[in-house]
Structure formats: structure tokens, C-alpha cells
Amino acid sequence: MARVSPIWHPMTQHKIFGRAVAIERAEGAHLYTKDGQDIIDGISSWWVNTHGHCHPKIVEAVQAQAAKLEQVIFAGFTHDPAEKLGRGLLRMVGAAFEGAGGLPLEFVFYSDSGSTAIEAALKMAIGAFAHKGEKRTKILALDGGYHGDTFGAMAAGGRSVFNAAYEPYLFEVEHLPFPEAGQEKKTLAALRTFLQRHGSQTAAFVFEPLVQGASGMRFYSPDLLRHMAGLCREYGVLLIADEVMTGFGRTGSLFACVRSGFIPDLMCLSKGLTGGFLPMGATLATRDIYKAFYHDEKAKMFFHSTSFTGNALACAAALASLQIWEEEPVLEDVARIEASHSRAAGWFSARPDVENVRVMGSIFALDIKGADNGYLAPVGAQIYDYMMAHGVLLRPMGDCVYILPPYCIEEADLEYIYATLWAALDSLRGDVEQRAA
Numbered sequence: 073m074a075r076v077s078p079i080w081h082p083m084t085q086h087k088i089f090g091r092a093v094a095i096e097r098a099e100g101a102h103l104y105t106k107d108g109q110d111i112i113d114g115i116s117s118w119w120v121n122t123h124g125h126c127h128p129k130i131v132e133a134v135q136a137q138a139a140k141l142e143q144v145i146f147a148g149f150t151h152d153p154a155e156k157l158g159r160g161l162l163r164m165v166g167a168a169f170e171g172a173g174g175l176p177l178e179f180v181f182y183s184d185s186g187s188t189a190i191e192a193a194l195k196m197a198i199g200a201f202a203h204k205g206e207k208r209t210k211i212l213a214l215d216g217g218y219h220g221d222t223f224g225a226m227a228a229g230g231r232s233v234f235n236a237a238y239e240p241y242l243f244e245v246e247h248l249p250f251p252e253a254g255q256e257k258k259t260l261a262a263l264r265t266f267l268q269r270h271g272s273q274t275a276a277f278v279f280e281p282l283v284q285g286a287s288g289m290r291f292y293s294p295d296l297l298r299h300m301a302g303l304c305r306e307y308g309v310l311l312i313a314d315e316v317m318t319g320f321g322r323t324g325s326l327f328a329c330v331r332s333g334f335i336p337d338l339m340c341l342s343k344g345l346t347g348g349f350l351p352m353g354a355t356l357a358t359r360d361i362y363k364a365f366y367h368d369e370k371a372k373m374f375f376h377s378t379s380f381t382g383n384a385l386a387c388a389a390a391l392a393s394l395q396i397w398e399e400e401p402v403l404e405d406v407a408r409i410e411a412s413h414s415r416a417a418g419w420f421s422a423r424p425d426v427e428n429v430r431v432m433g434s435i436f437a438l439d440i441k442g443a444d445n446g447y448l449a450p451v452g453a454q455i456y457d458y459m460m461a462h463g464v465l466l467r468p469m470g471d472c473v474y475i476l477p478p479y480c481i482e483e484a485d486l487e488y489i490y491a492t493l494w495a496a497l498d499s500l501r502g503d504v505e506q507r508a509a
């Protein structure tokens with residue numbers, strides 16, 4: 073039990089994992105340790121970073137804001153960065169979804185993280201029906217989904233090692249089978265059957281559009297999502313898009329739902345919202361949902377807040393990030409990364425020890441053949457160690473190894489990551505052959 077540091081780190085088994093790596097500064101796609109090691113951030117520091125670390129425009133905006141106003145209660149008060157960000161976000165989302173089916177997203181509720189953005193969306197959906205006097209208590213989700221670690225978000229997520237200890241405390245959610253390629257009909261049939269029986273009692277369908285991140289970068293088809301959304305709409309079930317990971321260009325389009333051609337009723341954003349600079353969440357809602365809480369009776373307000381809701385520094389960072397999106401060809405960078413990933417996918421697909429090599433936007437992923445699957449598969453730690461020893465941060469999820477870099481990453485760094493991953497897989501070869509024998 074003897075430890076030098078009192079810090080309890082997230083998603084860390086302290087009995088097994090050594091000392092945390094101390095990072096002193098960061099720039100672009102690179103992290104620098106106290107003792108001068110240069111590490112390429114191959115996972116955008118848990119999928120948050122978009123434009124690179126310490127982007128000068130965001131640094132400047134946060135510094136200027138810090139000298140003026142850092143934080144003020146957001147109930148009954150507001151400030152310029154929050155107002156400008158709200159309008160800017162809605163403009164950006166409106167333009168991205170132009171021509172897509174559904175009501176426009178017209179209201180923005182701020183919170184602090186992806187989990188809190190999800191909690192707010194679930195409470196908005198359930199609360200809206202309750203206020204309208206409609207008894208809709210059921211929630212639909214996809215098996216294997218991950219929406220965060222607060223209780224509502226855990227309940228919406230698939231049941232797994234992440235939440236096994238808490239299962240008795242999680243409210244009931246109907247999890248549809250994940251639509252593996254070729255199995256889409258099974259998912260659609262399960263959805264149809266559920267809606268025929270329970271559609272009128274179902275408040276919302278919550279989903280990670282096109283990619284389930286934490287369950288192993290599992291991709292599914294935009295067409296299927298469009299179909300599922302259409303079916304839900306027939307039964308008045310609200311669509312909650314968890315774009316916490318997929319939002320802000322990660323999959324190649326500004327938001328993943330754009331590729332499925334529909335506007336969700338509630339959209340959850342976080343991670344890339346501030347360019348990955350400061351913690352922040354946002355839940356975007358339609359006027360219809362907002363109206364369900366707009367009432368003469370005070371008791372019908374949306375009873376939800378976190379102390380730092382609308383934090384002025386986070387708003388300033390997000391606003392600066394939005395400006396970068398407006399001024400710089402960010403999606404072209406994502407397309408460049410996608411092209412490099414696709415080339416690399418060609419090479420990796422030829423390896424006998426990997427499978428399901430896949431690319432979407434800035435995401436590259438593969439599964440190691442013959443390894444135990446699941447988040448805890450030891451092969452993940454072996455790859456992590458090898459990559460770190462060679463100056464690259466990748467954090468495989470068990471047998472799923474993925475690369476998800478900041479959009480500013482240079483080609484030479486990408487090439488280095490692919491080459492190092494290739495060598496890391498070679499270093500495992502003996503183990504894989506032994507496992508297969």
C-alpha cells in the first residue's frame with residue numbers, strides 16, 4: 073500500500089500500475105515530461121483535444137477572460153462569453169445540420185462534463201413528458217454504450233466491468249443488441265418489437281452515433297442509425313445523441329448524426345467543445361423540450377444545476393475553439409488524417425495477428441487476434457508500455473488498439489505512431505503464437 077503520492081487516479085488499478093507520468097507542459101500533439109521526455113499524444117488526452125495542446129488562440133482567450141471574470145453563479149446571472157458561445161454553437165450546429173430532418177436545436181444548457189451533459193439530457197427527456205402529463209418512463213439504448221460514470225449515465229450505458237459493482241442501483245434501461253456489420257436487421261427487429269410493445273411508454277433513445285468509443289471503437293452504419301431514429305420518431309420517442317466523443321469533427325463530419333441526416337432532439341457535447349482545454353458540457357435541446365419546462369408554475373422549472381455551470385473561463389475557451397473552427401480548415405486536417413489512417417489500415421490489414429482494421433475520420437482502430445477480448449485484456453497494457461517506452465501515448469482498451477490524435481498532428485508523427493505500433497505488435501508475436509498453440 074505504500075505510495076508516494078496521495079492522488080487517486082481515474083481508471084487506474086494502483087496496485088498494479090506504477091507511478092503516474094508527470095507532464096510539465098504540452099504543445100500541439102506533444103506532451104513533455106518533467107525530465108524532458110517528448111511523448112506524442114496519440115489519443116488526444118482521452119479524446120478531448122482537437123486543435124492541439126495550448127493552442128495560442130485559446131490560451132490568449134482564457135488569459136484575457138481570467139483577468140476580467142472567472143466565475144459567477146449562473147442562475148439569474150449571465151455573461152458575454154456564455155451568451156456568445158450559446159449563439160455561436162447553435163449557429164454552427166444549425167449550419168452543420170442544414171437540410172436534415174427534425175426540429176432545430178434552439179436552446180443550450182451548460183454543465184461540466186460529458187456525464188453531466190448526459191444526465192441533463194435524460195432528465196430533460198423524462199421531465200418534459202412528466203410535465204406534459206404523459207407517462208413515459210422507459211429508456212432505450214444500445215448494448216455496449218458508454219455515456220459516463222455518474223449514475224444516470226451508467227444506467228444508460230451497457231452493463232460491463234465498468235459498472236458491475238453498481239448494477240443493483242442502476243435504473244432499468246432496454247439495451248438493444250449492438251448492430252454489428254451484417255447484423256443490422258437483428259437490431260432493427262429488436263427495436264421494432266420493443267416499440268410495438270412499449271413505444272408509447274418510452275421517453276428516449278440514447279446512443280453514441282456511428283461509433284461506440286469505450287466499448288472498443290465499434291463502428292456502425294449511418295443508414296441503420298437513420299432507420300432507428302425514424303422508427304423512434306414514429307412512436308414519439310425523443311432522440312438523445314451522445315456526441316461527447318464524436319462531436320467536433322472526430323468522425324470526419326462536424327457531428328456524427330449529420331451523416332445519418334437527422335437532427336436529434338437533444339444533443340450532448342463535451343470533450344472537444346473547448347478544444348479539450350477546459351472541462352465543460354453542453355446539452356442542446358429543441359424548443360418543444362424547452363417549452364415543457366416554461367411555465368407559470370415555478371415547480372415546473374428544470375431542477376438541475378452544477379456549481380460551475382456556465383463557467384466563464386470554459387465558455388471563453390469554447391468560444392475561441394469555435395473561432396478556430398470558423399477561421400481554419402479544421403475538417404481538412406481531419407480528412408488528411410483519415411487519408412493517412414486509411415493508408416496505414418492497408419498495411420495493418422495484411423498482418424495475420426490483427427483483425428477488424430477500421431478507420432472513420434480521425435479514428436483508426438484494430439483488434440489483436442487471439443487475445444482475450446474486453447477492456448481488461450492484458451495485451452492492452454503490453455502495447456501501452458511498449459508505446460510509452462518509445463514516446464507515444466496510446467491507451468488500448470484491452471485487445472482494441474486505437475489512434476485518435478489531435479487534428480494538428482503532423483504526418484511525420486503519424487508515420488512514427490504507425491511504425492511504432494507495428495513494432496509493438498511484432499514484440500507480442502511470441503505471445504500470440506503461444507496463445508494460439
Ligand SMILES: Cc1ncc(COP(=O)(O)O)c(C=O)c1O
Nearest residue numbers: 185186187218219220285316317
Ligand atoms: C460517448 C461518451 N459519452 C460520455 C462520456 C463521459 O464524459 P466525461 O468523462 O466527460 O464525463 C464519454 C467519455 O469518454 C464518452 O466517450
